[in-house]
Amino acid sequence: MRSALALMLGSVVVAAVIAGAWFLIAAPHTNAAPQTVAVHEPPPANPPAKLAAKDDVEVTGALAPKPAAPSAPASAAAPALATAPAPQKACANPDALGVSRVVEVDTTGGPGFGFEHFKQFDFLTDKEVVLTFDDGPWPNNTPAVLKALDDECTKAVFFSIGKHATYHPEILRQVLAAGHTVGAHTWSHANLNSKKMTEQMARDEIEKGFSAVKWALGTDPAPFFRFPELQHNPAMVAYLGTRNVAMFSCDLDSFDYKRDATAEKVVNNVMTKLAKLGKGIILMHDFQKHTAEALPELLKQLKAGGYKVVQMKAKTTFQTLPEYDEAFAKEIKAPTASTRPVSSVVQTVSKQ
Numbered sequence: 001m002r003s004a005l006a007l008m009l010g011s012v013v014v015a016a017v018i019a020g021a022w023f024l025i026a027a028p029h030t031n032a033a034p035q036t037v038a039v040h041e042p043p044p045a046n047p048p049a050k051l052a053a054k055d056d057v058e059v060t061g062a063l064a065p066k067p068a069a070p071s072a073p074a075s076a077a078a079p080a081l082a083t084a085p086a087p088q089k090a091c092a093n094p095d096a097l098g099v100s101r102v103v104e105v106d107t108t109g110g111p112g113f114g115f116e117h118f119k120q121f122d123f124l125t126d127k128e129v130v131l132t133f134d135d136g137p138w139p140n141n142t143p144a145v146l147k148a149l150d151d152e153c154t155k156a157v158f159f160s161i162g163k164h165a166t167y168h169p170e171i172l173r174q175v176l177a178a179g180h181t182v183g184a185h186t187w188s189h190a191n192l193n194s195k196k197m198t199e200q201m202a203r204d205e206i207e208k209g210f211s212a213v214k215w216a217l218g219t220d221p222a223p224f225f226r227f228p229e230l231q232h233n234p235a236m237v238a239y240l241g242t243r244n245v246a247m248f249s250c251d252l253d254s255f256d257y258k259r260d261a262t263a264e265k266v267v268n269n270v271m272t273k274l275a276k277l278g279k280g281i282i283l284m285h286d287f288q289k290h291t292a293e294a295l296p297e298l299l300k301q302l303k304a305g306g307y308k309v310v311q312m313k314a315k316t317t318f319q320t321l322p323e324y325d326e327a328f329a330k331e332i333k334a335p336t337a338s339t340r341p342v343s344s345v346v347q348t349v350s351k352q
Contacts, residue, residue, distance in 0.1 A: 095303070096152045097154045097300075099153070099310070100308035102310070102311045103312055104315050110240045113281060115280070117232055127306050129309055129310065130312055131155075132156060132157045132250065132283055133156055133286040134287070135159075135164065136160055136285075137175065141288065142168075142175065142286045143174070148292070154309045156180050156181075156311075157181045158175050160182060160184060160185055160221075162212030168216075172217060173216070173218065183222045183225055184213045185228060187208040190228060191231050192206075192232075197233070203239060206240070207321055212328055220320070221318050223317065226249075227249075232249075248281065250281045252273040252281075252283070253269075257285055261290045263290050266291060
């Protein structure tokens with residue numbers, strides 16, 4: 001009796017197991033989660049906070065706009081963060097003039113800027129200015145200009161004379177280290193439009209100047225150039241186009257180089273002309289003492305007047321010609337043309 005009952009119960013259990021297995025294998029899985037569920041996920045409740053207004057510098061490509069990069073998939077988030085540029089140094093001055101936006105210049109073909117001579121690229125909007133300085137680097141004056149710019153957390157473009165770069169390479173490196181753009185202003189500030197200037201002489205002035213600036217910086221300068229005295233030699237304008245160098249004139253001249261210049265006159269000249277033009281590329285000279293003295297007050301007045309600084313950077317760097325690099329190294333009697341950084345040549349192994 002018990003054996004028969006046990007046999008019947010065993011048969012029922014076996015049948016139930018077989019039926020369950022068949023259901024799991026053959027039945028359609030209509031309740032499975034859809035593969036597109038991630039698309040419908042809501043955005044994060046707490047998106048990353050935007051930088052403070054002073055640090056939120058708009059980087060634009062008004063002169064050569066680039067298409068926006070596609071959004072990275074969630075799985076690529078970590079690598080993207082790893083390669084993101086380091087954040088800029090926070091500005092210690094809460095009322096600083098700062099930089100309103102940064103423009104990247106595609107120098108292909110040698111574009112020209114500054115309406116005194118070039119009318120094609122009107123990229124500044126009302127109340128925007130570009131700060132530019134010629135003829136440096138120079139002791140006392142250039143460092144004072146750098147301090148004034150740093151105090152207002154703003155940036156400029158520097159056009160260095162090649163000879164001056166060889167006299168004070170350490171100062172020019174400070175300009176670059178502070179985040180400013182460094183271009184060239186010929187080797188000796190010669191007037192390239194002079195009747196005595198041959199085409200080869202003018203070309204030598206340009207190329208030798210760039211080679212000297214590169215030597216002083218220890219790296220390639222920006223392909224930015226300003227003609228001395230704003231004397232534009234037509235042949236050299238064409239030549240710079242073949243070298244893909246952007247040429248700079250200006251919209252307003254501070255006249256800080258005049259014999260009767262004072263700090264007060266420099267400030268008044270700039271602000272009076274800006275009131276008429278409303279915007280522009282400002283020409284100054286970090287070589288001049290009056291400019292260094294005027295700059296703190298000028299920057300304050302620009303801020304008070306509602307003006308905003310635009311920083312200009314180049315899309316690429318200038319590639320000097322080897323023959324000029326070699327000739328320059330021989331002329332300054334450099335014992336070696338090595339471009340290795342100091343840290344790879346001389347290292348501290350012990351210190352007390």
